[in-house]
Amino acid sequence: MLKIKKLTKKFEDLTxxxxxxxxxxRGEFFSIIGPNGxxxxxxxxxxxxLLHPTEGDILLxxxxxxxxxxxxxxxxxxxxxxxxxxxxxxxxxFLYFSGALYGMDKQKIKEKVPxxxxxxxxxxxxxxxxxxxxxxxxxxxxxxxxxxxxxxLILVDEPIVGLDPEAAKTAMRLLSNFVNKGGSIFMATxxxxxxxxxxxxxxxxxxxxxxxxxxxxxxxxxxxxxxxxLLEIYNHFSKNE
Amino acid sequence: MNKYFSYYSKRIKxxxxxxxxxxxxVTALMVLAVGLLAYGVFYFxxxxxxxxxxxxxxxMMEAVPLYIxxxxxxxxxxxxxxxTVIFGLFNFFKNEKDGWIMAxxxxxxxxxxxxxxxxxxxSWPIIVLALPLLFAVxxxxxxxxxxxxMAFFAIIFFSFFIGxxxxxxxxxxxxxxxxxxxxxxxxxxxxxxxxxxxxxxxVWRQVVEVDINELFQVEETIDPALTHMIxxxxxxxxxxxxxxxxxxxxxxxxxxxxxxxxxxxxxxxxLIVFKxxxxxxxxxxxxxxxxxxxxxxxxxxxxxxxxxxxxxSPEKVIFRKEVLTNFRSAKNLFWFAFLMTLxxxxxxxxxxxxxxVGIGVSEEAALAGFTPSVQTGGILFFxxxxxxxxxxxxxxxxxxxxxxxxxxxxxxxxxxxxxxxFYATLLAAMGAIAIMIYAIPLSIAGEVxxxxxxxxxxxxxxxxxxxxxxxxxxxxxxxxxxxxxxxSAPGVGFILISLIYSGLSAFLLYRIFLTQNYQFILPFLIxxxxxxxxxxxxxFKSLERLEFL
Numbered sequence: 001m002l003k004i005k006k007l008t009k010k011f012e013d014l015t016x017x018x019x020x021x022x023x024x025x026r027g028e029f030f031s032i033i034g035p036n037g038x039x040x041x042x043x044x045x046x047x048x049x050l051l052h053p054t055e056g057d058i059l060l061x062x063x064x065x066x067x068x069x070x071x072x073x074x075x076x077x078x079x080x081x082x083x084x085x086x087x088x089x090x091x092x093x094f095l096y097f098s099g100a101l102y103g104m105d106k107q108k109i110k111e112k113v114p115x116x117x118x119x120x121x122x123x124x125x126x127x128x129x130x131x132x133x134x135x136x137x138x139x140x141x142x143x144x145x146x147x148x149x150x151x152x153l154i155l156v157d158e159p160i161v162g163l164d165p166e167a168a169k170t171a172m173r174l175l176s177n178f179v180n181k182g183g184s185i186f187m188a189t190x191x192x193x194x195x196x197x198x199x200x201x202x203x204x205x206x207x208x209x210x211x212x213x214x215x216x217x218x219x220x221x222x223x224x225x226x227x228x229x230l231l232e233i234y235n236h237f238s239k240n241e
Numbered sequence: 242m243n244k245y246f247s248y249y250s251k252r253i254k255x256x257x258x259x260x261x262x263x264x265x266x267v268t269a270l271m272v273l274a275v276g277l278l279a280y281g282v283f284y285f286x287x288x289x290x291x292x293x294x295x296x297x298x299x300x301m302m303e304a305v306p307l308y309i310x311x312x313x314x315x316x317x318x319x320x321x322x323x324x325t326v327i328f329g330l331f332n333f334f335k336n337e338k339d340g341w342i343m344a345x346x347x348x349x350x351x352x353x354x355x356x357x358x359x360x361x362x363x364s365w366p367i368i369v370l371a372l373p374l375l376f377a378v379x380x381x382x383x384x385x386x387x388x389x390x391m392a393f394f395a396i397i398f399f400s401f402f403i404g405x406x407x408x409x410x411x412x413x414x415x416x417x418x419x420x421x422x423x424x425x426x427x428x429x430x431x432x433x434x435x436x437x438x439x440x441x442x443x444v445w446r447q448v449v450e451v452d453i454n455e456l457f458q459v460e461e462t463i464d465p466a467l468t469h470m471i472x473x474x475x476x477x478x479x480x481x482x483x484x485x486x487x488x489x490x491x492x493x494x495x496x497x498x499x500x501x502x503x504x505x506x507x508x509x510x511x512l513i514v515f516k517x518x519x520x521x522x523x524x525x526x527x528x529x530x531x532x533x534x535x536x537x538x539x540x541x542x543x544x545x546x547x548x549x550x551x552x553x554s555p556e557k558v559i560f561r562k563e564v565l566t567n568f569r570s571a572k573n574l575f576w577f578a579f580l581m582t583l584x585x586x587x588x589x590x591x592x593x594x595x596x597x598v599g600i601g602v603s604e605e606a607a608l609a610g611f612t613p614s615v616q617t618g619g620i621l622f623f624x625x626x627x628x629x630x631x632x633x634x635x636x637x638x639x640x641x642x643x644x645x646x647x648x649x650x651x652x653x654x655x656x657x658x659x660x661x662x663f664y665a666t667l668l669a670a671m672g673a674i675a676i677m678i679y680a681i682p683l684s685i686a687g688e689v690x691x692x693x694x695x696x697x698x699x700x701x702x703x704x705x706x707x708x709x710x711x712x713x714x715x716x717x718x719x720x721x722x723x724x725x726x727x728x729s730a731p732g733v734g735f736i737l738i739s740l741i742y743s744g745l746s747a748f749l750l751y752r753i754f755l756t757q758n759y760q761f762i763l764p765f766l767i768x769x770x771x772x773x774x775x776x777x778x779x780x781f782k783s784l785e786r787l788e789f790l
Contacts, residue, residue, distance in 0.1 A: 049647065093565070096548060097562060100558045101646075101650075101651060109551040
C-alpha cells in the first residue's frame with residue numbers, strides 16, 4: 001500500500017530524515033516511535049506532500065505521491081498533532097469543508113457527518129465556533145474529518161494528546177476498526193503504551209534514521225529479550241548506533 | 242513595568258540583528274514612504290496657506306486658515322480615536338500570548354505597556370497630517386523655535402489624549418458590561434463600533450455644516466464668521482490644538498500657550514483616570530477570555546446550521562472559507578470598515594472641493610479632468626491599503642492551518658485563483674461604490690464616468706493580483722499577524738508598486754480627459770495584463786516549490 005524508498009529530507013545543513021526505506025501493507029497498523037525531533041512528523045509531512053523530499057520517492061498503491069499528488073492525496077486522511085483549523089467556522093462547517101475538499105458529494109457529506117458526530121458524542125455542539133471548543137474536542141473533529149472521506153491510509157501524528165481517557169479509547173477504537181476494514185494506519189507517536197497495544201508493526205526512528213522495523217515480538221527476538229517492553233525495545237535500538 | 246519596556250527594546254534590537262541589511266532597508270523604505278506622504282501634505286498645505294495670505298481680505302487671511310486647522314485636527318483626532326479603538330480592543334483582551342503574564346503577579350504592568358503601545362501605534366495620523374500642518378504654518382507665518390517646540394509637544398499630547406480617551410471608554414464600557422453580566426467580546430466590539438460610527442457621523446456633520454460659500458458671503462466684518470466657526474468646532478477636543486495653531490499664526494503666543502496648556506491638562510486628567518482604571522484590567526480581561534466551552538455545559542442546545550449545505554467543489558470550499566473567515570472576524574471587519582471609511586471620506590472631500598472650488602466642472606480642458614484623475618489615483622491607493630491588509634497576507638496566514646489545504650487533493654493554483662477571485666470581486670464592488678459616491682452627487686457625464694470606471698476596475702484587478710502574488714512569493718509562516726506581514730520588505734515593495742501604478746493610472750486618465758483621446762486606455766490595458774500575468778506566473782512558480790513546515 002505505502003512504500004517509502006530511500007527518503008531523505010534536508011533543511012539547509014540539517015538532515016531531518018536519512019534514507020528511510022519502509023513499507024506499510026493494507027490492513028496494517030504501523031507505528032513509528034522516536035523522541036521529539038527524531039523526524040517522525042517530517043516523514044508524515046513528506047507523505048502528505050506538505051514537504052518535498054530531498055531524495056527518494058514515496059509510492060501509494062504503486063503511484064508516486066510526488067508525481068501524482070492529487071490522485072494519491074485523495075486516498076489519504078490526516079490527523080495532525082495540533083488540531084488547528086481556520087478561525088470563525090463551526091465544527092460542522094469544518095467537516096463539510098473537509099468532505100468537499102476531498103471531492104465528496106454534498107448529500108453524502110450531509111448524511112455522514114451526523115453519524116460521525118455520534119462516535120464522540122459531539123451532537124449539539126457542532127454548530128459552535130471551533131475556537132470555543134476545548135483542545136480535546138478540537139482533536140475529535142480532526143479525527144472525524146480524517147475518517148469522513150473513507151481514505152485508504154490514515155496518517156496520524158500523536159492521536160490522543162489532549163483527549164480524555166474515554167475519548168482516547170474511542171479514538172483508538174475508531175482507528176482499529178478502520179484497520180479491521182482493510183485500511184492502513186501510519187502513526188507517529190511517543191506514547192509507547194498506545195503503540196504497543198494497537199500496532200501490528202513498529203519502526204524505531206532515531207535522529208532521522210530508521211533503526212529497525214518489525215512486529216513487537218520480532219523486535220524482542222532480535223534483542224533476545226522476549227519480555228521487553230516497547231520502551232526497552234526503543235532504548236535498545238536507538239542506542240545501538 | 243521596566244522589564245516590559247526592556248523586553249520591547251530588546252525585541253526591536255533583535256529585529257535588526259537578523260537579516261540586518263534587508264530589515265534596515267525595509268525600515269528606510271517605510272520611513273521614505275511615510276516621509277513622502279507627510280511632505281506631500283506639508284507642501285500642499287503650505288501652498289494653500291500661502292495663497293490665503295496673498296489676499297488682503299481678513300476673511301481669507303484668518304477664517305479660511307482656521308477652518309483648515311479645525312478640519313485637520315478634527316480628522317486627525319478621529320483617525321487616532323478609531324485606530325486606538327481597533328488596536329486597543331484586540332490587543333488588550335484578545336492577545337493569545339498574554340495568558341502567562343496575566344497569570345503572573347506582574348500583570349498590572351502589562352496594562353501600562355499595552356496602553357502606551359496603543360498610544361504610540363495609533364499616533365500615525367499626527368505624522369502624516371498634524372505635524373506637516375504645523376511645519377507648513379511655521380513656514381508661512383514664522384514663529385520662534387520655542388513656540389514650535391511647544392506646539393509640537395502639544396500636538397503629541399493631543400494625540401495621546403485622544404488615544405487615552407478611546408482606551409478609557411473601552412474600559413468603562415467593559416466594566417459596565419461585566420456589572421450587568423454581559424460577557425461577550427462581540428457585544429463590546431459592537432458598542433465600540435457604534436461609538437466610532439457616532440464620532441464619524443459627528444465629524445462629517447460638522448464638516449458639512451460649515452458652508453464655505455456661506456462664510457465667503459460675510460462681508461461686513463470677519464468676527465461673525467470666526468465666531469460661527471469657533472462655536473461649530475468647540476465641542477470637539479481638536480478645537481484646542483486648532484486654536485493654538487490659529488493664535489500662533491496671529492502672533493499671540495500667550496493665547497497659544499493657554500490652549501497648549503488645556504491640551505496638557507486634558508491629557509493629565511485622562512492619565513489619572515486610566516491609572517485608577519488599570520487595577521480593573523485583570524477583572525475585565527478575565528471576562529473576555531470566556532468562551533462557551535461546551536465540555537462543561539450541562540444543556541446542549543441544537544442550533545440551526547449557519548451553513549446549510551456543504552460546498553459543491555473543492556474550489557468553492559476555498560471561496561466560502563474566505564467569505565466566512567473574513568466576514569465573521571470582528572477584527573477584520575473593523576479594519577475593513579476603517580479603511581473603507583477613509584476611502585469614502587477621501588472621495589467625499591474631493592467631492593466637496595469639486596463642488597466649492599469647481600475644478601472638475603471647469604470649462605477649461607486642463608482643469609476639467611483634474612479632479613476625476615486625482616479621484617482615480619486616490620481610490621486605487623486606498624484599495625491598495627485594503628489589499629496590503631487583507632490580500633497580501635492571505636497565503637501566509639494559512640500558517641498553522643496550512644495542513645488542511647496542503648494535505649487535500651486540490652491544486653494550490655486553484656486555491657490561489659479562488660483567493661484572487663474572492664478579493665477581486667469584493668474590492669471591485671467597493672471601488673464601484675466609491676465611484677458612485679463620487680459620481681452621483683455631481684452628476685458626472687458619461688464620457689468622464691466610463692473611462693474612470695474602466696481604469697479603476699482594471700487597476701483593482703491588477704493590484705489585487707500583484708498583492709496576492711507578492712504575498713505568495715514571499716510567503717512567511719513565522720507569523721499570522723497581518724500587521725507584521727504587511728510591514729515586511731515585500732509589503733513595502735507592494736506599496737511602492739501601487740503608488741507608481743495608481744499615479745500612472747491617474748496621469749493616463751488626465752491625458753484622456755485633456756486630449757479626448759480614449760485610445761490611451763489600450764496601452765494601459767496591455768500594461769495591466771502584462772503585470773497581471775507576470776505576477777500570477779511568478780506566484781504559480783513559487784507555489785510549486787512551496788513547503789508547509
